[in-house]
Structure formats: structure tokens, C-alpha cells
Amino acid sequence: MSAQIFPRNANAIFLASLFGLVMLVVGTIAAMVGFYLSPWYTDVGIAKAQPVPFSHKHHVSELKIDCRYCHATVEKAATAGFPATETCMSCHSQVWTTSPLLEVVRTSYQTGEPVVWNRIYDLPDFVYFNHSIHVAKGIGCSSCHGRIDQQQLAAKAQPLYMGWCLGCHRAPEDYIRPREEVFNMEWDVNALSLAERRQLVIEYQIPTDGQLTNCFVCHR
């Protein structure tokens, strides 16, 4: 009888490696999904450096300036409107006029060269988001942008994955608020009962028949 090619524990090693291989594949996929959802990939909560260290906390929370003072088209257009240099200067031509931090803004105003800010949210080009309709239907700034009034440098509050959009499009009554409270950063959605929020959904004529989850609502 010739010598055994495989040692006695070969079967165990084979089974263990099989198990290890499966775990490797499962683990890799899990790690990829985890990475995809994590701030390393989504940038959620990670403040971006900007040419001017603009603080929403100071301007919104401390000075109580309305969102629309700078984001003036939020009620009328798809884009909320990024403030022109002139908007900054309508106060800063008088206030903080010698601050070195605002040198970039002053130079921009004098030369007409725009300040190049770093974009926080970059929605894929096949998604057609419209700020005005959301504001008009009682979805507040903070519902998507979080407590931006508490942030010094702005950071993303949401990764903007489609499932997150659909969460509200399927159940707007979980997020809706009265129109007068849209710009209120401290509004708590539970300030109204579910029944009252359902009533708002009807009052604001938000379709509840599933129309809002049709592909063409956001993709064209």
C-alpha cells in the first residue's frame, strides 16, 4: 500500500478553507456596502474647507438671518440660489470691512471674479431636484440639510441615496410641516400629530396614490 497523499486532517482543512472563502466573499461585500454607507465615501458630517470660512451657525443661529436673504430663489427655482458676492457685500461693505478672512470676498467684488466655493452636495446629473416645490409643499430646510444652523463650516447632512428620497416620497406625512415653519431650523416634526400631518398632506395636495414614486418624478 502506497503512502497517503493527503494527511489525515486534509478534509478538515478543505472544509475550513471553503468556509474561509465564503466568509471572505461575504466579508468583502459587507465591507464594500459598509464603506458605501460610511462618511468616508458619502462625506456626511465632514466639513469642507472653503475659500472663506463662512459659518452658518454665526449667520443663522446667532444673527437670525433668514435662509432666503442669501438663498433667495429657494421658493421660486430648482436651485436655492448660491449668493453672489454682492450679497455678502451688502452687509460686509459695512461690517467687518478690514477682516483678512474676507479679503477674498472684497477682491471678488472689486474685480468681478467669482469666489470659487467648494460644492457640498453634488447630485447626479440624472436627478432633477427642485427646491421650490419641496418648500411650497411644507418640507423644511432642516428636513434634508439637518441643523445647518449649528454648523460652523457646512457639511453634508445626507448622502442623498435614492432610498432616502423615496422614504419621504412614500410617506410625506412623516416629514411635512406647516409652510410657515419651513425656514424654522428648530422645528420638530412631532410638534404636530400624525393625524394633523396627514391633514397637511391633503391640504397641500400632495399625491398619496403612489405618483410620487414614479421614476419620472425625479428622473427625466
Next chain:
Amino acid sequence: MAATVQGSSRPAEVPVGVRNEHRRMVNSVRKSFFTRVARLAWLPLCLLLVACHVDMYDQPKYKPNDVSTFFPDGRAMQPPPANTVPLNSYNPESPLMTGRIEGQLADQLPPELKLDAALLAHGQSRYNAFCAPCHGLVGDGQGVIAYRGPLTVPSLHNDRLRNAQIGYFFDVITNGIGKMYSYASRIPPEDRWAIAAYIRALQLSQNADVALLSEAELQQVRAGR
């Protein structure tokens, strides 16, 4: 009926040979099932072949505030050429657009707008957003910017402004005055009129004659004190 019940309650007697044969068949089916699954074990490797492409995410088109490599100034949003207006959007004869009737500041709202509670409420929301930072919520010039900064913001409550035509406020919002910048790019003409109307309401609120108040309002005021 009774016979069926009796029949089903009795365990079936299966010969040993048949039972073994059955077990063998089940095992062979099991084995072939696992073999088949094992043959597909290479499928997850296909994941390695998947590549990411972003040509639909970043399409060759401009969105607001994009950086442009085409225009020399690097802006996707090109400023409108000087001395132009969007087509059909501006009428130099219309008081709604200019705040003037035949060159003189308008002393009433343009005919397109109706003075009602909705207009005043709209004006209040715009005033609070755009004007209150400097002029204060009641128009006393004690807004938070003025309060913190070195600015002195004039009050809206003096005889000159109480007697000014309503078109004057429209004109100031449109063109700016003194240290105040033009707000024409941020506040559309209809909203400017709404703000002007609300300023009138503010002026009344700070300078109302007691005789104007109804008995109920008087009681409310007294209760407040």
C-alpha cells in the same frame, strides 16, 4: 369515511430494500444539487469585473454655479450682457416694474396688485427675511446687523418717510440708497411692492392714533400692559 380514517392512522409498512433505495436516491439528488451550486462558485468573481463609470452622473452639461472650461471667465452661469433684460419681462412704462408713474414716484400700488391681508402677509415674510437684519423687525433701525456693527440704520418712523410716496420704498429697494445696496437681484418687483405695503403697515403700527382703535383693540392693548 370511517375506513379512510382508519387507513391513514396505520403506519405504512415499507420493505427495507425499498427504504434503502429511497435514501440512496435522495442522497444522489442532494449531491447533484450541491455539485451544481459548487459549479456556480465562480460567479462572485464577476464582481471583480464590474467597473464604475460616471458618465451619467457627470453629464456634459452645465448646472447652476458650475465651473466652465468653455467661457473665458470660468462661469457656467454667464452674467447677462449690460443694458439687457430677459425677453418680455420688463416694461419701462409699467409702474409695477419702475415704481414710477410718468417719471414721478408712484403714490399708490400698481394696478396689477391688490392691497389685502395676503399681500401684507407676503410683504411681512419678505421684510423679515431681507430687511429686518438691518432695519429691525419693527423698522426702528435696530436690526441685529446694525446692533452689532458700527452701522447707524435710519428708522422708518419719521415724518419724512411717513409722508413719502409708496413708490419711494420700491425705488430704494430697487436701486439702493446710501450704504444700502440694491436688492433688485434678490427681490422680484411684486415682492418689493408687498414689502413697501408692509412698511406702511409698520409705520401705522408705531404711530397709530388711539382714536383709531376699536373698543376690543383698546382692551387688548390695556390687557397687554
